[in-house]
Amino acid sequence: MSFRLASPCLLTAAALLGGVFRAGAALPSDLAQLDFFEKKIRPVLSEQCYECHSATAKKVKGGLLLDTAEGLLKGGDSGPAIIAGKPAKSLLLISMKHTDPDPDLAMPPKKDILADAILADFEQWIKMGAPDPRDGKSTRTAAWSDKTAKEHWSFQPIKNSPVPTPADAKKFITNPIDAFVLAKLTEKKLAPAAPADKATLLRRVTYDLTGLPPTPAEVDAFVADNSPGAYEQVIDRLLASPAYGERWGRHWLDVARYADTNGDRLNGKRQPLFAYAWTYRDYVINAFNADLPYDQFIREQVAADRLPEAQKDKSKLAALGFLTVGKRFMGVENDVIDDRIDVVTKGLLGLTAACARCHDHKFDPIPTKDYYSLHGIFSSSREPEEEPIIAPVDKESADYKAYEAEMAKVDDEVENYRRTNAARLVSGMLDKAGEYLLAVQDSGNAKDTSKRGDNFRLMARQRGLEAEVAFIWMDRVKAAQKTDPVLGPWLKFAEVPAEQFADRGPALAKEIETAGGAQPTLVAALAAKAPTTLKDVAAVYTEVFGDLRKQLDLPTYTGYRGAGRNNKFPLTKVEVKLDGPMESLRQSVFGGESPVMPDQKLMQRALGVQFSNPETAIQAKSVSINFAHPGAPVRAMALEDKPNPQNSYVFVRGEASNRGPIAPRKFLTVLSSGNDEPFKDGSGRLELAQRIASRDNPLTARVIVNRIWQWHFGQAIVRTVNDFGTRSEPPTHPEMIDWMATWFMDNGWSIKKLHKLILLSSTYRQSSAPNERALREDPTNQWLWRMNVQRLDFEEIRDTLLTLGAKLDRDVNGRPFAMASSTASSRYKGMVADALQPKTSSDRRTVYAMIDRNALPDMFGTFDFANPDMTTGERMLTTVPQQALFMMNSPFVIEQVKNLLARPDFPKDGIDEDKVRFLFRTAFQRQPTAQELALARNFLSDDPPEIADPSLAPQPGDDEQEQKRKARALKAREPAQQLGVWERYTQTVLEMNELVFVN
């Protein structure tokens, strides 16, 4: 079976080349043909022709390039090299055969004609239509082979750019960021906006750093505090809050494509749950809160297992979740490795190296060989058999004891399942012994093959036998000698021709009895039966074996399908000694060389996946217990180096079966000038981490500074945050990104210090108010003439609503909670979520919600949550009616509306205006305007009674019965949980744009 590999990077080239490309390209489904090309054609072209006819040739001869399909078809100065389907008209073959009188058309030059077999291969290949998977333009013209690609700005060392000194009449510049921004604005004939008012600034910076709204008191205090350090104190307070790590950790989890499940389905063998992914999530949150230097953050995430720090502090091992929490692609190892290469290169370096899986990167200087250098690093790493425990376990705690008991239950269940099925299997073999023997005999007598092999299987099934058990009987019968005490007599009877059986059968039974040596019970029964057909003999075997089954107290055979797992049967009983001659039968059946042995191997063979799938499903329960049980030891999804690291081969076209040259484990060539040595230490993961987390790496600091900028401003300096390659957007402020990257590294790779630098700048503190002229000149605000208006994301909206309802559970870290979802999606909650009972409060921050790749509640998608399957650099912000439906109709929102009105500080005894003021202050940290108060008064006072149906309106003539009927009918039409007017008003306030947009 050949796996077709998707190679999406080809797309752009395919689109560019259009028809030209497709003309010579093979149908991709004809893999056999492509194999032919790879095995027979490509090696010859490469060995014999590329020297003069490829992009790597010193001088291309005759204008002919043979290293692409296009080159072959287009041909050189003498015309097309091949005409698909027509070997006789193909110049390539003509010249290879030296049949043309023109000596220039004798190839390869100055060499003998190639072997006949090779010429025949080429002829056949051209006849096939010359299928050729080599896509694209000649690599000679590929962008990255061009020097300019290697000279691309982001591959150059980070420059410590001088800070510009633009004229600054308005005293805009508070730190160098402002100088860079103002210089650019001046150049573009734009001016910065005025500073935002203090209340706006506080709301902005509070959401920005914590993902939560400020309290009205915090706003009041800040507005009242005119001291020069007031703003900086706010920043320090927010950075010190645990909510900071929860917010910024979540940004990083987008990059790390974090999820709690592996994306596969529960199919009996695989448990889709990651029991310990959450320890990585907590590691990230805690790393941000502790301001772990970013270079160390990288080293730990890529190679914590190799760091001395982790020897002292095992909790560091959780960092490796960065590599391991990705999808598992149904166990396909090369896809798992690809996912890890992708998260490392895109996430940390802003490079789309995964494009080089099947061919050299189209645009960036990343050859396929580099990809397989990284591949070797990850294929030389493995997950340990058992995830390491990273926190102390209190074995005396009640939780731990309860956990142990739960796990023991699973073990018992597995044991019972095995025993029950073993017993059933034995029963079936005994109860139908004669029928199995007959089936074997019928097959053996058949002259043609129609009752052997597959037909034997089918025949056995049609007789109600287990085919694989029948094969076991067949093996036993074939191996048995006539001296065998149990099968010996059968063999003797089986030799008697059917037409003589009636005569000879009874005598043979006597003969066997007299001769002795055979099992006495069996012999006696045969003699008693005086068999006249082989069927009679079989019936005796069935009877005798059936008696044995009864004496052993095994259950009656009822088939294996749907065998009840809870039907306990202690298999040890089989080993109990029986009285009298039955004991010798038992021994011959269950002894060493007996025809049946109910061991695991036999059961696996006899029952196949029908046996093993339910078994592994039971075992998989332990994963759920480890995931959800509060007493389960805390472990890390760690990685370790294999004892014997290996280099990978290049997979030609991305196919593992197509070996190309060996790719030594090393760093990306384009980032290795001056040090391109292969890695030597174990898998090389530690060296990889060090090369990434290095001042010498031109990408690492730029990429993270750019990300952080984007998470503050809602737009990045290099807008393609995951792609700094040659196709990336050029930076809007190239000098500034370099200056910041340098400053960041000089300041110990401290992310919190970088936050402060950015937040204290005047650039960040600008108002977001629009400005007609600037909008016209720079509608997307790339030159930063104002602050961007930003919309809250999914987590912020949910956390805000919980905060306003005073319900937000601030418990940090820990196992995830299953987020309740309503109606449609609840019916389709993943099997995983069904298996889980929410063991922690669901009022916790959204970052702690279970992320199930297979069954993410619709709301996540509706609100543009990060795709958990791939590195997400930037979240979409779409506007769709389902978002409004969530605000209008979801039980969650209504619950928070009620919570808000039930808060102890809600002035429930006050006048309406007090209540409205409270709502506005709580939600928006401001007072309502006079107009808003008027709208509220109008809404609250003029709430007409609902008449769902005029025909149900009370009429003067209605009698009591009619009145009751109408009342009942009206009641039935009312919404099940109709809200009062205050609740509806409050809900409407929470629906306002002001709640979800931050100025």
Next chain:
Amino acid sequence: MDITQHQPSPEDFCVTRRQFLNRFGMGFGALSLAGLFGQSLGGSAQAAINLSPLAPKQPMFPGKAKRVIHIFSQGGPSHIDTWDPKPGIEKYIGKDVKEIGGIPLPTQFKFTKRGKSGVEVSEIFPKIGDHIDDIAVIRSMNTDIPAHDFATLMMNTGSGRLVKPSMGAWVLYGLGAENQNLPGFVALGGGLGGASNWRSAFLPGAYQGTLVGSVSGPADRIIENIRSQYATRNQQHRQLDLLKAMNDLRAERQAHEAGLEARIQSFELAFNMQTQAMDTFDVSKEPQNIRDMYGDSEIGRRMLVARRLMENGVRFVQVWAGGWDHHTDVKGNLIKQAASIDQPIGALLTDLKQRGMLEDTLVVWGGEFGRTPRHDKGARGEPGRDHHHRAFCAWMAGGGIKGGQAYGATDEFGYDVVENKVHVHDLHATILHQLGFDHEKLTYRYNGRDFRLTDVFGNVVDGLVS
């Protein structure tokens, strides 16, 4: 999201509410994006898509089909029992045939020539067979891996393992929705693989399919949050009036922030969606004779709902009609399974035709793969068939498809394709072509790559297209 050098026009951001609605609103004219596919979108165009991602868009060229119903019979329907008769197999009965890895299991069903075209149809599909002259049977389908998970995702997303947007999401991205009051892409039923079959992956979340698990329950349980349990319609109307009035107090700001405007509009859309979605899913609004025609079953109701959705401007409906994994008793199981879809699909085709909708509605039927011509060696009981990916059948009708033909051919066993191979990618390319797209150019740039439904594969099957 990706921004290019396209300089956005200032008008995109400096618009009044009225201008905004004219540009982006539903029913105010289509936002033409022809020419934008195949490259990343400029700032303003991307912004427009984000603000009104489902606005109707023009395809690249006029497509014969405007909408798609994909009836997905998950499990792997046996092709040689349904659409690919193999009388030649009879002579191998009882023989272990190496080429097919076992003894052949001939079909137990009669095939008869149907319609003017005389294409052979299995007796288990009498009512679908009535429409054979509108149907193009593809006998030469093939896919990569005979495993349900892989092949199901391959059929629905064009990739068996890697995370790709679903076919419906691509179509919605390309064409938008005709009716903003309904989800543009609906999955009815669902099955193995769950949401990954209708996900949007890296396309914006607005293009994800909306799952409707069962259409037999009360209409208000079908879409998440579609109905308020808390307020009457009038009360909601008053709330939205208040909301608009309060938001309008900041109109000055709104005029310059399209995002604010779009959110206001989304509440109006949501309000309308509540009633229209409920109505559309409520099959009791259909006359009795129509309901009888589809039959009183979940699948029948799904087909009827699918037609109602199509009629109301939904772009892509995927109807799940699974249960075709017949490892044992392929005969008995097929009789049951075929009966469950024959009348509903027959009714759907009749109904679409009588409403003049078949012309521009593409109906696609198929599973994720086929089944072996030999019996399943691992199964128990009455003989069944194992998974088979080298050859299987699908059919298409309406939407510019050349009906009354059997396209492609397999060998005498139905084991391998021998003529006009149609890979799943080719089927996808053809579906997009019918909708007016060059499948190589309907792309979306994500993390530096231009992705498409057909990856780097796929050819439009000209023989299927009229």
